[in-house]
Amino acid sequence: MLPIWLPVINRFFGEGTRKKETDAEKGNLKSESTESDVLKASGTIESRIIRDKQQISSVCRKLEPIVLVHGGAGNIPDYLVPAKMNCVKKAAIAGFKVLKQGGTSVEAVETAIRVMEDDPIMNAGVGSVLNYDGEVEADACIMVGKTLEAGGVTAVKDVANPISLAKMVMEKSPHALLAGEGATKFAKENHYELEKPGSLVTLAAKEALEAYKKDPEGDLTSEKVEVEEKPERDIWPRTESVGAVAIDRKGNIAVGASSGGWNGKTTGKFNEACSIGGGVYADDDVGGVSLTGYGRYMIRMMLAFQITKEMERKNALKSSQQWLRALYCKFKEPAGAVSITKYGDVGVYFTAQRMPWAYQRKNILHYGVDPDDEKRDITC
Numbered sequence: 001m002l003p004i005w006l007p008v009i010n011r012f013f014g015e016g017t018r019k020k021e022t023d024a025e026k027g028n029l030k031s032e033s034t035e036s037d038v039l040k041a042s043g044t045i046e047s048r049i050i051r052d053k054q055q056i057s058s059v060c061r062k063l064e065p066i067v068l069v070h071g072g073a074g075n076i077p078d079y080l081v082p083a084k085m086n087c088v089k090k091a092a093i094a095g096f097k098v099l100k101q102g103g104t105s106v107e108a109v110e111t112a113i114r115v116m117e118d119d120p121i122m123n124a125g126v127g128s129v130l131n132y133d134g135e136v137e138a139d140a141c142i143m144v145g146k147t148l149e150a151g152g153v154t155a156v157k158d159v160a161n162p163i164s165l166a167k168m169v170m171e172k173s174p175h176a177l178l179a180g181e182g183a184t185k186f187a188k189e190n191h192y193e194l195e196k197p198g199s200l201v202t203l204a205a206k207e208a209l210e211a212y213k214k215d216p217e218g219d220l221t222s223e224k225v226e227v228e229e230k231p232e233r234d235i236w237p238r239t240e241s242v243g244a245v246a247i248d249r250k251g252n253i254a255v256g257a258s259s260g261g262w263n264g265k266t267t268g269k270f271n272e273a274c275s276i277g278g279g280v281y282a283d284d285d286v287g288g289v290s291l292t293g294y295g296r297y298m299i300r301m302m303l304a305f306q307i308t309k310e311m312e313r314k315n316a317l318k319s320s321q322q323w324l325r326a327l328y329c330k331f332k333e334p335a336g337a338v339s340i341t342k343y344g345d346v347g348v349y350f351t352a353q354r355m356p357w358a359y360q361r362k363n364i365l366h367y368g369v370d371p372d373d374e375k376r377d378i379t380c
Contacts, residue, residue, distance in 0.1 A: 067095030068359040072240015073336030073352035091115040092358035105246040105254035113163040116242040128260025139271040140166040145253035145282035152177040154270040212264040243290030253288040272299040287311040293335030316347025
C-alpha cells in the first residue's frame, strides 16, 4: 500500500509521475505500470522531502536573540582595558534585555550603542575626540537587514547620541545620510533634543588635541607607541568607533556604528567607518557586520558588504578573517569586525592589537579584548 502522503508529495515534487497518473486515468497507461513508476520514484522523492524538511527546520527554527558589540580596535593600553570592557559588557547586556523583552534588532542596536555613547571612555557621543578646530563632530549610521533601509548622520555637533538621530533619519526622512547643519536642522524639526553648544567638549579631549597639535606624528593611536602605565593626566586620544550587530527571534538583523572620528581630524570630515557598505552592512538573507578601524580603506574595498556577501558561503568568523586579512595585506592597516549570520552564528575577529567586544546568549555573557581571548560570565 502506498503511504497516505504520497499524493501530496507527487503534487509538489513528482511532475512526471503526476502526468503518468493522469494519463492512466484517461486509459492511456496501464494502472499496474503507473503504480510501479510511482513506487520507483517514491524513494527519490522521499529522500528529497527529508532533505527539504531538514533545510526548513534549520531556517525556521526559533532563533536565539543576540546583540554583539565592539568598543573599537587599536593599541589600547592596559590601564584602559578594564573600563572599556565594563562598557561593552553593559552595552551587550542592555541590548540583549531589549530583545528578551520582545524588542526588535533595531531597538537593541540603538540601545547598546547609546550605552557606549554615554560613556566618556569611548570615542562616541560624550566621549568624542575633537576636530582640528576643537569641536565635536560625530558620525553614526544604522541599517536594517529586512528592507536594506539605512540612516546616517555625519559631522553633527551637540548631539549626545548620534545613533538615535541616525535612526530618526532612517525612519522619518527619505534620505540615507544627512550632514552638518542639515542634520541639525532635521533634528530640530523633529524635536530631537540637542545639547548646549560646546557642552560635549571635555577636558580630556582638549588635552588630547593639544598633544596632537604639538606632535602630530606622535599620536598615541600609532601601534608603535607603548603606553602601559596610566599617565598623570589622561590625554589618551580615544579614536576607536563603537558598533553593534543584532538578530532578534524573527531573524531580523540590524547593524549600527557611532564615532567621534579621529583626534585632530579635518573639520567636516566624514568617518567612513560609519558608512553603509564600507563600515556596516546588513541583509536578512545573509547576515550583518559592524567594523572598526581606518574607514577610508574600508570604504575603498566596500569591506562590510564584502564580508556580508561572503557569509553566503562561509560562517561569520571565516568571512571576517578572509576580508580583514585582505585589507591588511593591501593597505597594511589593522581593523576589527563583529558579525552574525542569518542562522545566529557569531564572528569576532580583528587584526589590530586589541578590540573589546561582548555578547550575551541566554544567561551567558561572552567577552574579550585580546586575540583568541574569550571569557564567560553567568548573568542574572
